[in-house]
Amino acid sequence: MFEKFEPTPQDPIIKLMGMFREDPRDDKIDVGVGVFRDNNGQTPIMQAVRMAEDRLHDQQTTKAYVGLAGDEVFNTEITKLVFGHDADMDRIRAVQTPGGCGALRMLSDMLYRIASDRKFWVSDPTWGNHYPIFRQSGFEVDAYPYLNRESKTVNVDALMEKLSTLGKQDIVVFHACCHNPSGAELQPGDWDDIAKVVAKNGIFPYFDMAYQGFGNSLEDDAYSIRTMAKEVESMVVASSCSKNFGLYRDRVGCSLLLGESKETADIARAHILSNARSSYSMPPDHGAALVGLIMTDPELKMNWENELGEMRARMLSLRNKMSIVLKEKSNSDRWDFIADHRGMFSLLVLTDEEVESLRNDHGVYAVAGGRINIAGLKDDDQLNRFADALISVTR
Numbered sequence: 001m002f003e004k005f006e007p008t009p010q011d012p013i014i015k016l017m018g019m020f021r022e023d024p025r026d027d028k029i030d031v032g033v034g035v036f037r038d039n040n041g042q043t044p045i046m047q048a049v050r051m052a053e054d055r056l057h058d059q060q061t062t063k064a065y066v067g068l069a070g071d072e073v074f075n076t077e078i079t080k081l082v083f084g085h086d087a088d089m090d091r092i093r094a095v096q097t098p099g100g101c102g103a104l105r106m107l108s109d110m111l112y113r114i115a116s117d118r119k120f121w122v123s124d125p126t127w128g129n130h131y132p133i134f135r136q137s138g139f140e141v142d143a144y145p146y147l148n149r150e151s152k153t154v155n156v157d158a159l160m161e162k163l164s165t166l167g168k169q170d171i172v173v174f175h176a177c178c179h180n181p182s183g184a185e186l187q188p189g190d191w192d193d194i195a196k197v198v199a200k201n202g203i204f205p206y207f208d209m210a211y212q213g214f215g216n217s218l219e220d221d222a223y224s225i226r227t228m229a230k231e232v233e234s235m236v237v238a239s240s241c242s243k244n245f246g247l248y249r250d251r252v253g254c255s256l257l258l259g260e261s262k263e264t265a266d267i268a269r270a271h272i273l274s275n276a277r278s279s280y281s282m283p284p285d286h287g288a289a290l291v292g293l294i295m296t297d298p299e300l301k302m303n304w305e306n307e308l309g310e311m312r313a314r315m316l317s318l319r320n321k322m323s324i325v326l327k328e329k330s331n332s333d334r335w336d337f338i339a340d341h342r343g344m345f346s347l348l349v350l351t352d353e354e355v356e357s358l359r360n361d362h363g364v365y366a367v368a369g370g371r372i373n374i375a376g377l378k379d380d381d382q383l384n385r386f387a388d389a390l391i392s393v394t395r
């Protein structure tokens with residue numbers, strides 16, 4: 001049977017992880033992989049998660065199935081976290097999924113059942129897994145303009161112009177905050193304008209929210225979604241707890257939908273559940289149970305929010321330091337944009353040769369195009385070495 005297979009290309013980030021592991025150099029630097037690291041280079045288990053795990057261990061009495069929609073406490077809490085406390089809860093439905101990827105896929109599979117003739121639009125550039133996920137659901141996927149590769153800011157004019165040409169045949173994927181890979185953010189005023197044109201043209205908005213709390217705050221990072229929810233009749237959001245709860249391997253995500261009415265929301269939810277039943281059936285319990293415990297216990301919740309705030313502060317401080325160090329060393333303002341970006345990533349817009357030279361000559365592992373994970377750096381000599389390497393390869 002399997003001799004019929006042609007080799008399939010490996011995901012570039014997974015490939016990079018393997019190369020980094022095999023590199024024998026002691027001073028190698030990993031700014032490729034998208035996980036948060038503290039200043040010791042560790043991806044810590046958050047304190048609130050540890051405390052919730054202790055409680056869960058003591059309290060949980062069964063491992064019986066939870067159900068197709070997963071943990072309903074989790075679903076309710078994520079709904080409030082994403083849409084805010086004053087959202088129209090009657091029209092919102094949530095289904096726990098295996099990670100943010102699971103949420104993305106469940107939502108696009110659900111949409112394919114009723115909108116297979118529509119086209120998906122993702123930002124240029126976007127996270128590498130968007131194309132395969134939406135294509136695997138069956139959709140045609142194309143890109144809308146997003147990053148100005150000169151200024152490393154969002155090309156708002158080009159984006160708005162493109163949106164003005166799209167309509168009822170289109171599903172547009174937005175990064176809710178902390179754009180991956182670019183780090184370039186839309187501002188609240190931009191989201192106001194985007195929501196208006198999306199509603200006016202009948203575009204279907206599809207949000208990917210993988211970094212809530214990594215940008216400016218839990219509330220500010222949700223502005224995009226909450227603004228859109230006030231303007232449109234229906235939309236979807238794929239939310240992930242991998243980063244903001246540090247639950248990467250526990251696979252915790254949520255498919256959220258806003259329907260035109262209570263009735264249409266219920267029916268759409270049922271279609272997600274029927275897709276889930278025929279693939280993984282039920283989502284894993286452990287991580288979502290932890291999130292549910294944390295969000296419903298004031299002490300755990302405060303602890304979580306504080307630690308998330310510290311993680312965010314580390315990323316912002318690294319951004320500021322990096323842009324100052326690069327300014328001093330290069331004697332130019334070429335890298336100032338790093339301080340203005342948000343989230344873990346910045347796209348430095350490097351050539352293949354520059355990325356290769358970073359890796360081969362300096363042991364610095366960045367993703368193609370020069371996507372760096374700012375949280376992969378230690379705030380010590382490593383930051384300086386990274387800056388030297390970057391200046392050397394781009395001179």
Ligand SMILES: Cc1ncc(COP(=O)(O)O)c(C=O)c1O
Nearest residue numbers: 099100101127180208210240242
């Ligand atoms: C933009 C974006 N969306 C979704 C995800 C999905 O994350 P996960 O499936 O690990 O929850 C990621 C993770 O890297 C991401 O960067």
